[in-house]
Amino acid sequence: MSILSVTDPRLRETILPSPGRQRLSPSPVSWEDQVLYFLLPDRFSNGDEAGALDSEGIATSGSVRSFAPSDNANAIRSHKDALKWQANGNTFQGGTLRGILSKLGYLKRLGITTLWVGPIFKQVPTDEHSYHGYGVQNFLEVDPHFGTKEQLRNLVKRAHELGMYVVLDIILNHSGNVFAYKSGEQAWTGQKYPVEGFRDSLGQPSIPFRPLDLRQSTFQKVEDCAIWPWELQYPACFAREGTISNWDRDPEYIRGDFYSLKNIDLGTGNADNFVASPALRTLCEVYKYWIAYADLDGYRIDTVRHMGDGPTRHLCTILHEYASSVGKENFFLVGEVTGSRAFDTVEVTGLDAALAIGNIQEKLWKLPKGYVNPTEYFDLFRNAAYLKKGTDAWLGKKLVTMIDDHDQVWRPGDDKARFCSEGEGDRLVFAAVALNLTTLGIPCIYYGTEQRFDGRGTSDRYIREAMFGGGFGAFRSRDRHFFDESNAVFTEISKITQLRKRYKxxxxxxxxxxxxxxxxxxxxxxxxxxxxxxxxxxxxxxxxxxxxxxxxxxxxxxxxxxxxxxxxxxxxxxxxxxxxxxxxxxxxxxxxxxxxxxxxxxxxxxxxxxxxxxx
Structure with a gap:
């Protein structure tokens, strides 16, 4: 049976370091030496790509052929086909942990030193749109769409053997849509709303909104019901205040639900007098477990701005201390910090770095295209006087910088786009990546940028194309993969990353x-x-x-x-x-x-x- 509680002896034995037990892999000396690569597991690889090269550089067999220029738009040749391709973008496409493992050689030859893997935790089973991994139903299991816990551990082990690190995306601010309000979804007003019940395995809110008694439970597929671990089933674990409407109003953006994703109550007080909630203490144990179980090297923490400084500092303290106790002295905690408080949040909370989304990503995107003055990008790294650090080198360690990503929050409205989709980006993409790899910050490449992906549309799905093809391939295609190591952008990135490694x-x-x-x-x-x-x-x-x-x-x-x-x-x-x-x-x-x-x-x-x- 799966682990369903943070008090399970199997979990406790995994977490607790013991004499004679093999130590976990050490952290890198400095994260500013790394080059990250961010992928969504469902959209990267299913391991069935014909001709893709393995870790030894040997072509593999498979049923999916490599993309050719003539395959461009092969999925949208009719209106009916186009609608099907668009619909596929909202559902699971079939990428797996096994697929990621099969492409470690591809990433190594690109010059990647750290793999950032999107969330792999078990999603609400009835939510066919949670391919992205951010709608968690069981924080202690890997979603079967992606594979198994053992496959995650094998992926990390093989990455370490190849000299690469692995950072995993984690969520604390919210769970998936695990319960229903009595009167349907509600807008945030600051009041608590009554709850109909936890959702059962069919997605119906038929389960009383309280911890399940597993000894008397008669629910079918109980592990697909409610939320796990068991400690998160107490009503007090959730804010229950409805959906955020104003994303800048405090405390609405802290207490409200992310659309249908339910806000978890993490505690009370500011960073200096914070009291952690039972839910936050439970999640800290969960994420200790994954460090120890899979030998992870870091976490990317989702929606830090919506957690607040107090919960973030508590989490950072707990996880840094735990990682140090098991031999990871420089365990990496990078936060997604939207808005203008990235620098302050890092300072106050103890995060190692912030994702440099917002202004830095926007200017990094626009400068190579000639849309902004160079000072608008480079001056963003001259905050040292304001930060009282005395040198811009401080920022080199505290920011993860990237051109493309999976939601492009800086772009106005619903226009989501990759760099190559506009403004002659397909010609300028290498100049942009070179700027990213050789200026301050910890550089990160979003999957597909090295293959000139050019997705653009009215929702996030259009910038989350499937590298392995499937029903939602890049360039409006299907059933063609994109692991082309002869692509000029791929080959030039590999040269720059080698020079980056050579010159401090x-x-x-x-x-x-x-x-x-x-x-x-x-x-x-x-x-x-x-x-x-x-x-x-x-x-x-x-x-x-x-x-x-x-x-x-x-x-x-x-x-x-x-x-x-x-x-x-x-x-x-x-x-x-x-x-x-x-x-x-x-x-x-x-x-x-x-x-x-x-x-x-x-x-x-x-x-x-x-x-x-x-x-």
Missing amino acids: ALRRGRQYLREISSDGQRFSVPHVLEGRLKSIVAWSRVFADHEIVLAINTDTRYRRDAFVAIDPEIHAEGHALQCVYQYPATGGKMTTNVLALGEKAVHISLPPCGFAMYL
Whole structure:
């Protein structure tokens, strides 16, 4: 029988460290050295992709062929087919933990060092739309759509053998739709609403809203009923205040339900006088269990803004202390912090980092396309004076940065889009990824970006295409997979990640946006003209008197040249900087000499959408 309580002896034995027991895998020395890759298990791989390469680089057998250009839009050739493809985007497509395991070689060759896996916990069985994993019914089990607990443990074990870490997505703010209000779904008003009952295995609210007595239970498929572990079945575990309408009003965004997902009451008080609820204490035990059981290396914590600082600090304290006790001294806790409080939340709560969604993701998206001034992105990392840290290097450890993700919360309204879907993004995507991989922050690649996925539509499903094809493949296709290691974006990312591994300045160095000049005399930061920036944008990473100069060309049509200012104290006039990377590889000049002009500078020339690195 499954573990259904945090007092189950099997769970307690797993959690409690004991003499002679094998220690868990250690944490990395520094998370800023890592390159993350975020995937949703249902949308990544089912392990049946013909010709995909295994960990040894050997082509595998399977029934799903690789995507070819002629397959573009093969799922929407008729109106009926298009409707079916769209509907498939809202339901489980069949990706599994076994599929992820089969693609660790693909990720390793891409240069990924840490795998961020979307939630794998058991979902409400009757909710066919919970493919994303955020509607949990049993926090102690893996959803059968994804596989088994043993397969999760095997995935982590194999990743560790390949020198990779695994971060798992977890949820505390809410459960799935495990109960029903008496009068149907209610809008938040600050009052508690009466509950009809917990949902049974058929989804009906027929179970009394109180802990089940398993000795007398007559419900069919009891493990599919209500919520587990058992300790979460007390009514006081839920706020029961209805659905959020105003996402910025406090305490509505803290106490309200996420649509049909039911808010869990995590405790009372602010961060300094917080009292944890029984529900939060239970969930802390749950997530200790998964650390010990699967040998996980970190957690990405969902909807931190809606939890509040007190619960988040409590969780971070408990999990950091527990992880340290089992040999993980640098266990990674990264929070999804929407809104403007990312820096404050990290400081107050003890999170190791925040997802840099919002302004940073928006500017990272828009800068390579020439939609914003470079200062709008680079100045976001100059909050050091405000934070009283004294150096922008602090931010390099505290932010996980990415271009694409699974919900694009910064975009207005219901317009959801991947980078490649607009503004010549398909041509500029590598410049964008290069910017992401070589500027401050812990970089993260969202699955499919390396294959130029271009999903766009009116809901999140359109940016959650299936890498393995199925009924909701990328590029409006079906039954074709996208594990193409010859794709130019894939191959160039793999080169940059190797350089990032080689040069510490790219991971830990200070960062400077560089002024440029067309004549070598008048230097300034480039800026948008007539609605779009068409220019070289250059920056430096400096570490221990070692400078790496990097530049992209945001012009999609013409080569651009510029004199780029560099650190005057590090370089002597006449010193030659070597080009260690250029894209596209044009075979052009591979050195540039330091010139004494209006500033000490080097001359850089880049083709359209180009990127180069000099040191």
